[in-house]
Every structure is written in C-alpha cells, then in structure tokens.
Amino acid sequence: MEQDFLRLAQRGEEGAINELVETYQQSVFNVCYRMLGQATEAEDATQETLVKALTNLHSYDVERPFKPWLLRIASNECIDRIRRRKNPLSLDALGEDGAWEWKQGDSPNPEAEIVHRERRDEVRAALDALSPQDRAIVTLFYWENLPYTEIEAVTGLSISAIKSRLFRARRTIAGLLMQEDAYV
C-alpha cells in the first residue's frame, strides 16, 4: 500500500505526495522539535526534510522501509542546523524566538501546567547537553519508539554503538536531572 504511494509519488502524483506528507509530517516534526527545541525552526526543518525526501525519491529504494530513510534526512537536517547555530557567525544563533513557548492562560489548570513546563524545560536542558547525534538517538528511542535496528538504519551506527551512546546519554541526562531535582 505504502509502496504504491511511493511509486506514484516518484512519478509526481499529487494525491500520493499529499498522502505521504500527511502520514509522516507529525513524526518528522516530533523528531525535529525534540532535537531543535524550537517550534518555528522545527516546522522549517520538517518542511525542508519532506521537500528533500519527496523530490529525491529516485534515490530511495522503494523495497526498503520509508520511515527510517525519512527520519535519517530529518536528523541530518537537524544536526546541520544545530552545528550552524553553534557557529558564532551564523545568523541562526541570534534568534531564539519561540523556544519552548509558554502560552499563559491556555491551560485550565495553571499549577499542573507549571509542573508540566518545568519538567519539559528540565528535559530540554538535559537534551541540550548532548551531542546532536546522541540527541537524535535519544529522540528516536524514547519518543519515536524505534527499535535498535531502525535506529541503526537512521543513524548508520552499529547497534552496539547505539546502545553504548544511549546508555551514556541516559547517564548524562540522569546526572543533570538529579542535580536539578536536588535544588527543587
């Protein structure tokens, strides 16, 4: 079924392209949002990923699973953006607008919202401490629930390397979260 859509999309069929975008946009956005921590930039990265993927379908093997291929493009896009951000000459580093936006008054339960926000900020800060690639691994494992074999397909790393990196990333995050917790 999906392969039919992919074949049609390769031929430029609009309905198939629409279907693929609708099916995968939220997954791609979730990964970009976790990796970049910013809704506006994550939206840009998501669109860029989908445009790159669907205009380069000729370089994709229809017989292989599509999602890891797509998420690989997404994580590479995010890693590039994070690296560009770290470059002091990059204009991207200047605007941090909309980072983990806090919309006051949106929630019917402000206290729960504060706890929710604090937890989100803690996890966000802990993720920021990781390298872009480790951030991608944590994102794919925890929030996309991908098995190791699919993370391997996305990152190009061996399963043992992924396990080791994931463990060290968890330990870093644990250290930071426990530190935060000690202050609360």
Add this chain to the structure above:
Amino acid sequence: MSRETQVLVSDLHSEAWWIRLMDDEVTAEERVRWDAHLAHCTRCQEEWKAMIFADAALRAAPAPEALPVGFTAATVDRIKRQQRLRRLLAFVAGTFIVTLVAMLVLALAGSALGVVEQGFIAVVAGRQALFRSVMHMVLVLFFGWQAILPFVLGLLAVGYLLLMPNGLLFTAALIWLSGHRRAMAPVRS
C-alpha cells in the same frame, strides 16, 4: 570478599551489564544476583535511582504540539514546485545534450561528405583543380610577394655564399684539395 564475588561486582558495574539491565535483557538468575547486590551497594543504588528517574522523565516528556493548519498544503505545494523545477532543468539539460550530439553528428557527416566531394572534384575535374591551385599560387605571389621577399633574398644569398666561385663551400673545397695533394705528393729531398 571471595575472588568470585569480586569478579561478579566488577561485572555488575560494567557498561555492558547496565545496558542489558536497562533493556531488560537479563535472565531470572542474573536478576536475583543483581537484586542481592543492589541491596547493599550504595553506588549502584544511586545510579539505579538516577537512571530510573531519567528514563521516566524522558518517557513522560510532553509531546510537541500539532503542526499548524495549512502545513500539509504548503509543503505539498513546495514539493510540486520543486518537482516542476527539476523537470524543467532535466528538459533543458536533455535538450542541450541532444542538440550538442546532433551538431557533432552533423559536423562529422558534413566533413566526411566534404572529403568525398573534394576527391570527386579532383578525379573528374582534375585540370580545373590544378588550374585553380596554380591561379591560387599566382595570386599569393602577386599579392603576398612582400611577405616572402626576405625569405627569397635570404635563400639566394646563402646559395651564392656557398656555391659561387668565391663562395665558402667552393673555397673550402679548393683548400682541402690543395692540402690533400700536398700530403699525397712524394717527400721531396
């Protein structure tokens, strides 16, 4: 502490063990051994608590908000535009290559035909071709004599110097002959 226990503890403090533990890939027997160790090792208790806390925090992290309305349409529109651009570029590149190849083929065919035609002219109208080439030479000499004059004069001068009765070659030949004759002459007493 026995040697066996020491090996066991270092094993339980290894990264490989912790990875298996976090992935829940340990056997029932190993689990018993682990629980017994955890009961008295403060280092592992702290690490385990931190890992469980981090794991729970990561799993509980709130999901990102949904994409804005119109995102799909805007993305599909961009993809279509990009695909159109690619098709246009492919068409232009294809046309360029086809034109280039066609020009090359025509040029080769044209020159081949030209050679055949020249041969035909030479055979059938040989006299005409000869007359034309002679006329061509006459015209070159008539209009271009100034250009070849220094060359002709130089050629004449070299010829004169070498070959005329007082020329270099002639003189050298005379000297050589007289010397040779002298050497060949019987020794005079």
